[in-house]
Amino acid sequence: MPAFExxxxxxxxxxxxxxxxxxxxxxxxxxxxxxxxxxxxxxDVYMIGAFVGFGVLSLISGVVGAGWFGLAIAILVSMxxxxxxxxxxxxxxxxxxxxxxxxxxxxxxxxxSLVLQNSALSLTxxxxxxxxxxxxxxxxxxxxxFISHQAIVLVAIAALLMIALEFFVSRTMYxxxxxxxxxxxxxxxxxxxNVTRVVAITFLIGSGLAAAAGTMAGAYYGSIWYFxxxxxxxxxxTAAVIGGIxxxxxxxxxxxxxxxxxSFGTQISWIGSEWKDVFTFAILILVLVFKxxxxxxxxxxxxM
Amino acid sequence: xxxxxxxAAAGVVDRLxxxxxxxxxxMWLMVAIVVVMxxxxxxxxxxxxxxxxxALLYVVLALGLNIVVGYAGLLDLGYAAFxxxxxxxxxxxxxxxxxxxxxxxxxxxxxxxxxxVIIGGPTLRLRSDYLAIVTLGFGEIVRFSARNLEITGRxxxxxxxxxxxxxxxxxxxxxxxYYVFLLLAVMAVVASHxxxxxxxxxxxxxxxxxxxxxxxxxxxxxxxxxxxxxTGSVFGAIGGIFFSVNLGAISxxxxxxxxxxxxxxxxxxxxxxxxxxxxLGAFIIILGPELLRELGELRLLLFAVIMLLIxxxxxxxxxxxxxx
Numbered sequence: 001m002p003a004f005e006x007x008x009x010x011x012x013x014x015x016x017x018x019x020x021x022x023x024x025x026x027x028x029x030x031x032x033x034x035x036x037x038x039x040x041x042x043x044d045v046y047m048i049g050a051f052v053g054f055g056v057l058s059l060i061s062g063v064v065g066a067g068w069f070g071l072a073i074a075i076l077v078s079m080x081x082x083x084x085x086x087x088x089x090x091x092x093x094x095x096x097x098x099x100x101x102x103x104x105x106x107x108x109x110x111x112x113s114l115v116l117q118n119s120a121l122s123l124t125x126x127x128x129x130x131x132x133x134x135x136x137x138x139x140x141x142x143x144x145x146f147i148s149h150q151a152i153v154l155v156a157i158a159a160l161l162m163i164a165l166e167f168f169v170s171r172t173m174y175x176x177x178x179x180x181x182x183x184x185x186x187x188x189x190x191x192x193x194n195v196t197r198v199v200a201i202t203f204l205i206g207s208g209l210a211a212a213a214g215t216m217a218g219a220y221y222g223s224i225w226y227f228x229x230x231x232x233x234x235x236x237x238t239a240a241v242i243g244g245i246x247x248x249x250x251x252x253x254x255x256x257x258x259x260x261x262x263s264f265g266t267q268i269s270w271i272g273s274e275w276k277d278v279f280t281f282a283i284l285i286l287v288l289v290f291k292x293x294x295x296x297x298x299x300x301x302x303x304m
Numbered sequence: 305x306x307x308x309x310x311x312a313a314a315g316v317v318d319r320l321x322x323x324x325x326x327x328x329x330x331m332w333l334m335v336a337i338v339v340v341m342x343x344x345x346x347x348x349x350x351x352x353x354x355x356x357x358x359a360l361l362y363v364v365l366a367l368g369l370n371i372v373v374g375y376a377g378l379l380d381l382g383y384a385a386f387x388x389x390x391x392x393x394x395x396x397x398x399x400x401x402x403x404x405x406x407x408x409x410x411x412x413x414x415x416x417x418x419x420x421v422i423i424g425g426p427t428l429r430l431r432s433d434y435l436a437i438v439t440l441g442f443g444e445i446v447r448f449s450a451r452n453l454e455i456t457g458r459x460x461x462x463x464x465x466x467x468x469x470x471x472x473x474x475x476x477x478x479x480x481x482y483y484v485f486l487l488l489a490v491m492a493v494v495a496s497h498x499x500x501x502x503x504x505x506x507x508x509x510x511x512x513x514x515x516x517x518x519x520x521x522x523x524x525x526x527x528x529x530x531x532x533x534x535t536g537s538v539f540g541a542i543g544g545i546f547f548s549v550n551l552g553a554i555s556x557x558x559x560x561x562x563x564x565x566x567x568x569x570x571x572x573x574x575x576x577x578x579x580x581x582x583x584l585g586a587f588i589i590i591l592g593p594e595l596l597r598e599l600g601e602l603r604l605l606l607f608a609v610i611m612l613l614i615x616x617x618x619x620x621x622x623x624x625x626x627x628x
Contacts, residue, residue, distance in 0.1 A: 038433055093612060100619030103379060106436070107572045108615045110565055114608035122601040230561070234444070237437060245433075278448045281441035288434050289426045 010263045018259020019158035023213035024236035025251040027206030033182035033246045034202045040109040043233015044116035049211025050218040053078035066134045075215045079208040086207025120226035128225045131218035238284040244297020360485035362586035366570040367492045368539025374577035376532035377512030379436040382443025386537035388559035389419045390544025395462040405468035416541030424533035451556040461555030481550045575621030
């Protein structure tokens with residue numbers, strides 16, 4: 001039954017794609033939660049994460065090889081380094097803008113995105129960089145269905161990171177503070193919560209997750225380039241909105257749903273791969289028109 | 305450190321602007337600028353004139369987006385879509401159907417109005433951030449469609465768009481197009497000014513400040529917001545129409561998200577809602593990277609850093625609207 005196998009293969013592809021979307025969407029949603037900023041530079045943070053991971057892997061591959069162990073170190077180092085970069089970006093570019101008109105901070109975020117993109121562009125001459133690993137091409141075969149080891153491990157790492165985040169947000173002191181800040185910043189300040197530190201931690205974690213996704217995507221697809229963050233950043237944002245922006249579970253759910261929808265979308269003959277991205281944005285618009293708060297978002301009264 | 309610099313910069317700059325805040329002085333300044341610009345092609349070479357033409361195109365586009373963002377307070381991240389609708393309408397009608405350029409303009413404007421209603425209609429109820437992202441999605445849909453449809457020439461776009469002739473005079477040299485765009489920019493300034501002081505302009509202002517209060521005052525906010533989208537899209541389409549005949553060829557990549565961002569940056573860098581500010585912003589966006597051209601690859605990076613600094617030092621733009 002080839003149709004059934006195509007169906008299963010689509011689920012596998014959708015899960016891998018969806019894990020990447022979900023990891024990036026988490027950063028969008030967390031940052032939006034605490035400072036109500038659409039961080040347009042987030043996709044580029046993901047791209048920088050891929051390049052840092054690549055750099056680390058090239059440095060250490062002589063010692064520990066470019067297998068799973070090397071990749072794990074690369075992911076960890078990239079997460080920490082890019083997490084710190086996220087905090088620096090927040091301090092330098094967003095913190096001074098918090099009392100400015102909302103559009104200005106959005107433009108600042110776009111400017112940061114341009115800075116990151118053009119830094120990577122001038123360092124790499126705009127060429128694709130091959131991201132080589134020794135992971136091989138092994139995997140399971142179930143009938144004609146093929147699941148690579150990479151796909152399994154990447155989805156597992158993504159799931160692990162998301163579970164860790166969920167634990168952090170729901171159980172720890174800082175997680176609780178983060179949720180409180182997202183509800184009422186001024187009240188938190190009055191109650192003695194160090195809001196600045198909570199915002200910094202949010203950027204640290206959000207950017208770190210994007211860096212992990214970037215490094216993993218580099219290893220999975222085999223090449224990285226300076227513009228890789230743009231479209232995936234938009235898609236991750238779409239995922240965050242589908243799930244309900246500001247909701248962490250929503251971001252994960254939205255990422256998986258979007259990954260699966262896209263994966264199935266390419267199988268439908270009248271959509272095809274050419275129209276894949278149109279399909280994504282059409283879904284986004286439909287969700288927003290009929291359910292503006294997303295699947296798990298709360299309705300909110302807002303005044304500009 | 306930044307705050308001291310900020311205060312010093314704001315002091316000097318504000319005093320400078322205060323000098324030009326009287327309407328009469330502004331009018332004379334504008335007339336003087338237009339006269340100087342009309343004489344410029346006599347001394348500028350081809351390269352400079354072409355860049356100035358591009359800057360004038362951006363003045364038209366930025367003033368159009370300014371109506372949506374600056375006047376009505378609706379964030380639009382897909383403005384290049386309207387630009388594309390104008391350019392492609394004329395491109396398709398003249399290349400695929402052999403229409404005369406001037407005859408193709410009314411359907412192109414009609415298409416832009418329809419695009420304005422299509423994007424405006426369902427999104428009017430949305431919050432500002434969602435609105436931003438829906439307009440972004442709409443912009444991407446237009447570009448992907450242009451890349452995949454047969455009639456728009458797919459990825460390679462449309463070429464050999466015929467040059468328009470005006471009572472027998474063929475508009476084809478780069479100087480001709482410089483004057484065409486100068487005329488369009490002046491018309492856009494006048495139209496923006498008239499709109500700002502019209503009844504509709506005041507309605508936009510109220511809706512931007514407080515939507516609910518405006519509604520309570522008897523303003524039909526749906527109609528007012530739609531009017532902003534449609535007016536903005538007409539400006540964008542006019543820019544696109546003349547852009548397509550100036551280049552003679554269009555491709556989907558001219559209408560990317562980056563294009564929308566650049567136009568938005570012109571509006572916000574200059575100062576939202578303020579006509580001279582927006583014009584200044586458009587010139588900075590086009591001339592800035594050109595002036596830095598000697599730096600090669602690094603120029604866009606440096607440009608982005610400078611833009612970041614401008615936003616940090618003057619969050620309301622270089623020449624903002626005065627609070628009243």
